Amino acid sequence: MQGSVSAVAAEDNEELERFRRQWLEEVWSKKKPQGSQDGAAAFTPTSTSAEPATQSPPQSPPAHRTTHRRASHHNEATSPVLGARKVGPASATAQFGPSLQRAVEVYRKAVQHEQKSELDDALRLYRSAFRMDSNVDRAYQLFEEELHRKAAAASPTQKAQQHKKTPSGTAVLEGLLSDMQALDLGPSRIPVAHAYGEGFVTGTLANLISSWPPELTFERDPESEEEGVPIRMLPDEILIIILRRLDHSALERFARVNRKARVITLDASIWRPRVQTIYRPPQIPDEEEFEALVVKYMTDYRRIYIEHPRVRYDGVYIAVCHYIRNGVGENVWVNYSHLITYYRYLRFYPDGQVLSLLANEEHSPSQVIPILKPTLRKKGFFIGTWYLDGTELHIDDLLPKEPTAAETRYSFQMVLDLRSRPVGRWNRLDFRSYESVHIASGEATPLALKNERSFWFSKVRSYV
Structure with a gap:
């Protein structure tokens, strides 16, 4: 396989x-004047010059030469685009028609692909x-020359700055410090200093908090001035300990009270233990992935x-x-159809175990969920393993709790988004594939997903 790939790349x-060699030969032939057999005469400029350029077309162009090299001023004098007279870049671009402008844009993309060593795309775009x-x-070439002229005109002091004396190390360090102090990094990563002075907030929430005053407090309801605010008596340390015992839904409801509550709930000591408990295998590939995850989100544990x-x-x-299942009735002139409903359940455990149950409509979810445990003995109940790869959930080795001889021949596996x-x-979990696997041979047979629907999460307060 590798040999065929290398052969295709060589071709x-x-x-x-x-293509390059053929194109260069066509360019050299176009540059030769009518009735002249001398290749050097083709490059004699029409304008007067102290040292006229004389070049001869190469017999075999070097492999590293690209088709987007810049033309000299002598070549511009005999440009086939603008005629025999010498014309500047500004007037040249003014004469570009719509079709030539589109061609230049395609040519520019080809140059970019060739610079990236994407030769297939470059060849296609050149053609x-x-x-x-x-x-x-x-x-x-004329268009690029004009861009360089404009860039040079926009920065006339660039050459003078290149000849300036290199500043000392102290001056460079002072300049870097001043540049760093001038950076406004607040909206992107704001430290949230609370009881323990730890935690960062990033993203849109950081932009919002950056506009709030530094001193925040729980305010009294303006409609009930006589009532006090007992929560003011609690130190931030005690309030954070209380908030740690709440789930994420209760935390976010408390954060809606006012600005002070919003900022308090951002403390890292509240979110870090949750994240460290959840994001470990099989949620992530390995333990080292967690450190990369923290760096990716800039230690914003709530955002993780x-x-x-x-x-x-x-x-x-x-x-x-x-x-829908077709039914049979006594009246042959009437067609009977039955709507059949069934449920699929998936319950995941942190140790990588998953419970799968297929039940009919005779048992409602309110009856099934309390008994959905590893000790369940029921037809359609399977136990397997799972792991998460990005947003792709893999469930493997689904087998009955106490399989019979026939059932041990096959297992089931799912891939869900x-x-x-x-x-x-x-x-939400969307079916991507559902297969039965022959345990002895490992052969997987896809199962029909025509009647399968997405899984939706339902929170359970207690399984008792």
Whole structure:
């Protein structure tokens, strides 16, 4: 396989080289004047010059030469785009038509692909550009020359700055410090100093908090001035200890009280233990991935909890499925159809174990959820393993609790997509594949997903 890939790459390189060589020969032939056999005479400039340029076309162009080299001023004098007279870049771009402008844009993209060593795309775009206009290379050179002229005119002091004396190490350090102090990094990463002075907030919430005053407090309701505010008597340390015992839903409801409550709930000592407990295998590939995760979100643990994919342990994922079955009746002129409803349940554990149950409509979710435990003995009940890879959830080795001889021949596996509706809930699982696996041979057979529906998360307060 590798040999075929290298052969294809070699053929592409040879094709690109042949295209370059053919294109250069056409350019050299166009530059020769009518009735002249001397190749050097083709490069004699029409304008007077102290040292006229004399060049001869190369017999075999070097492999590293690209088709986007800049033309000299002598070549511009005989440009086939603008005629025999010498014209500046400004007037040249003014004469570009719409088709030539499109060709130049395609040519520019080809140059970018070639600089990135993407030769296939570069060759395709070069061909397209020359089909649109045969002189696109000259037009591109003139256009690039004009851009450089404008850039040089916009910064007239650039050359003078290059000849300035290099500042000392102390001056450079002072300049870096002044530049760092001038940076406004507040909205992107704001420290939240509370009881323990730890925690950072990033993103949109940081932009909002940056506009708030530094001193915040719990304020009295203006409509009931006689009532006091007992929560003011609690130190921040005690309030944070109380908030640690709440779940994320209660925390966010408390944060809606006022600004002081919002800032208090951002303390890292509240969110860090939750994140450290949840984001470990099988939620992430390995323990080292957690450190990279913290760096990625700039130590904003609350944002990790909300935005990074996670399978929830505080409830059950339920899929309500339906299908229609044809019935038989005494009256042959009447067609009978039955709507059949069944449920699929998935319950995940932090140790990588998953419970799967297929139940009919005779048993409602309110009856099934309290008994959905590893000790359950019921037809359609399977136990397997799971792991999360990004937003892709893999469930493998689904087998009955006490399989019979026939049931031990096959196991089941699922691949589902983890989604969040709305953001932060991670409450939906979409079927991607469902297969039965022959244990002896390892052969997987896809199962029909026509009647399967997405799983939706349902929080469970207690399984008692």
